[in-house]
Amino acid sequence: MHLTIRHETTYSYDQPVPYGLQQLRVRPKSRPGQTVLEWSVEVEGGAQQLMFEDEHANSVDLVSFDPDQSQVTIRSFGTVDIEDQGGVIGKHRGHVPLWLFQRETDLTEAGPGVARLIHQLDTGGSDLDKLHALSTLILREIPYSTDQNSAELTAEQALKAKHGVCQDHAHVFVTAARSLGFPARYVSGYLMMDDRVDQDATHAWAEAHVDGLGWVGFDVSNGISPDARYVRVATGLDYHDAAPILGLRVGGGTETMKVALQVQQ
């Protein structure tokens, strides 16, 4: 599938920001099943300082704000060709040892909520069956809802809240999968929802490493494994590793963020 994507994030501040930096993980990379035909990143109100590849082979831009800006816009756009691979990413690559994907992070710390979740899980069947069952169970326990405010929740907090967004689903999935002994990671990317061009937000899902298959994707929020409508942009242990934009600034007062995202064929 040939997807055209345009992703624009605008940050506005009450007061001018004397100094600010942002780490962007907004460049999808070509890999088996995903071919990036063209891609650009533009910054308004700031400048690209450098680019590097992080430990998860994500392409990272470091951007600084121009002095005393009160608005900064990050625009990334391009076209990507995706093949449906039934959610299978395949063999683990790179220097990051698989055991690292079994590490808990602040956002993915297993507590009583995850223990209860696993207790309810039907652990019969193959590894793949188990993980699909986990995905289904999580969506039942935490129905999708955008009602709550956008505060960042840990996996345990999301389980307690009983409703959540894709980010929460992905966190709960990787936390529980790690508890079950699977290396698991968080994926940030784009999804073309069939019924619309303007998407609400960027998407997030999870991948678990299964013996024999390698990495396999699970989109808890939509109850499926990623297909030709999914563009993988960045991966990591949790949201903090893979977030599209992570920032740090001095001053500026209150921040408001506006996202405009179009994904279409």
Add this chain to the structure above:
Amino acid sequence: MSGESHFDEMYGRDGKTRGPYSEYCGWLSDEDVSRLRKKSVEAETLFRRTGITFNVYGMEEAAERLIPFDIVPRIISGREWSRLSKGIEQRVRAINAFLHDIYHGQEIIKAGRLPAEMIAQNDAFLPKMIGVTPPGGVYTHIVGTDLVRTGEDDFFVLEDNARTPSGVSYMLENRETMLHMFPELFSKVKVQNVSNYPRMLRRSLGRSVPDACDGGPTIAVLTPGIHNSAYYEHAFLADQMNVELVEGHDLRVVDGRVAMRTTRGFKPIDVLYRRVDDDFLDPLNFNPESQLGVPGIMDVYRAGGITIANAPGTGISDDKAIYSYMPDIVEFYTGEQAILKNVPTWRCSEPDALKYVLDNLADLVVKEVHGSGGYGMLVGPAASKKEIADFSKKLEANAANYIAQPTLSLSTVPILAKSELAPRHVDLRPFVLVSPDKIDITPGGLTRVALKKGSLVVNSSQGGGTKDTWVLEE
């Protein structure tokens, strides 16, 4: 305790003056103790004036306590030194190869020579360093290998200090003071020079420049600031190297580099000798609460725009559980047997080892895996029954946090006590400079001495002092 059997570096075991000390002792026999005592007081005044102090954590009333200096030098022969240097160099090379491997292919784990848990459960392992090769391949630009001696030919490495070894300013000031007070002694005894250390450090750092460097390397020392216990040393080294001393807020990312504010605008830094811990180095990438670091420096580093000395994540090789694998690590990467011995170490994470340690606490030294500065340790032979019982409980509750070692009978060197010379236990921290093509070891280093009779704890935070360390010319 150490018993009567310890090895004295001046008088051996049999009371006869050892070779390296013969000229010094010849001079000493013509001196009278009251003149030496006066000199000793003079030395203290000198130190107070130059302001070398050491802030001891948790002792606010003594925030600026002077580390006692003893005027009797510790002397090592040229031959002893060349053997030690070979051993240190081998070990430091192995550590650099190990760090590169751990942050790349992890061959040592695949080969079954080191269990993956040793890295997986190690807080000092920095995932953000995976796949990063520092400029010139150097991870540990500055190492302070702690050595102890137990006999004529028996040296052991106690700790590798590959993170941010401190104390080199004492080495330099101690020599300076001795030269000032006893100039005649240095014309009698030929001692190898240490005063070029700052120049060597500057040259060594300048050889590890990043690709982005054009022209003469710009070097700076990053300090957490005036409240840090080693601030004096940071300022001293910057001054001696004739480079800028900077704090996090003086630096920012400009044109893809880390640059410092100057009167003529921002100037890019090629090599940053940082004395700020990993966790505080970059609030964008590590601890977001840190006010001491430079946001984005880790990104500039990963993009090849700066050299950070020592590299982030080198702390894994300082871990005391990793230490216990050091003979294997040396062999794995150099293909040679380790020249310097390791102290036998029981890893309390292993049930058999834990049982042995619990049964023999009264004879062992037990340390925290990530501990330093002599805090949180048990010296069995010096501990009361109650202290041992209390420590047993701590050990059982969190065994993996501890290692144990036999109580070594550390060598002694006399100090000038009230009216006579009296033997006290010592260790040695030589300072090692690593650049892509070369390893330089300053002849000597910092000798720390336990001033309390019989004590084996030499840490300045625990009442230790220092001595000038002489390596004789061959």
